[in-house]
Amino acid sequence: MTTWSAVLLDRDGTVNVKAPEGEYVAHPDQLTLLPGAGPAVRRLRAAGIPVFVVTNQRGVARGVMTARDLEAVHERFRLLLRAAGAEVDGIYACVHERGACECRKPLPGLLHRVARDHPHVDLRQSAMVGDAAGDVAAGAAAGCVTVRLAETPDPAATVTARSLPEAVTWLLR
Numbered sequence: 001m002t003t004w005s006a007v008l009l010d011r012d013g014t015v016n017v018k019a020p021e022g023e024y025v026a027h028p029d030q031l032t033l034l035p036g037a038g039p040a041v042r043r044l045r046a047a048g049i050p051v052f053v054v055t056n057q058r059g060v061a062r063g064v065m066t067a068r069d070l071e072a073v074h075e076r077f078r079l080l081l082r083a084a085g086a087e088v089d090g091i092y093a094c095v096h097e098r099g100a101c102e103c104r105k106p107l108p109g110l111l112h113r114v115a116r117d118h119p120h121v122d123l124r125q126s127a128m129v130g131d132a133a134g135d136v137a138a139g140a141a142a143g144c145v146t147v148r149l150a151e152t153p154d155p156a157a158t159v160t161a162r163s164l165p166e167a168v169t170w171l172l173r
């Protein structure tokens with residue numbers, strides 16, 4: 001089995017159900033985990049792998065939600081995971097407008113922040129999982145192995161999987 005220094009997960013469309021195009025998960029009651037996502041995170045943690053969430057939340061910059069709303073959403077996120085026996089080691093969000101920062105994916109700033117805060121994390125021995133091309137680009141720019149969640153293979157990613165549970169099975173193979 002490959003030993004990963006950490007696994008970095010996108011949030012919307014990877015762990016929880018994505019809001020419709022152009023909308024945001026702005027309130028805790030709008031948050032639903034994807035099927036099997038909780039147990040998938042639990043399997044990573046049970047294997048001793050730290051798990052971090054790295055998420056773009058431009059809705060804050062756009063005034064669609066406040067930083068406090070985002071915190072409330074993340075409290076609910078942790079609660080739903082805990083109900084599945086899972087935890088994450090950290091949630092990192094880019095709350096900025098496009099082109100206004102160095103942390104909005106596809107840039108790797110959020111991933112570098114994880115590594116800065118957690119010196120035991122070696123991004124070159126880590127994997128980034130996400131449902132968007134920007135997740136793969138951010139992971140690759142940080143030196144991670146990348147898993148794209150998609151129905152059709154993404155040649156830019158190390159591997160493509162249909163869901164987080166399938167991605168985790170590959171990661172723990």
Ligand SMILES: [Mg+2]
Pocket residue numbers: 010011012013014130131132
């Ligand atoms: Mg996503």
Ligand SMILES: [Zn+2]
Pocket residue numbers: 093094095096100101102103104
């Ligand atoms: Zn940012």
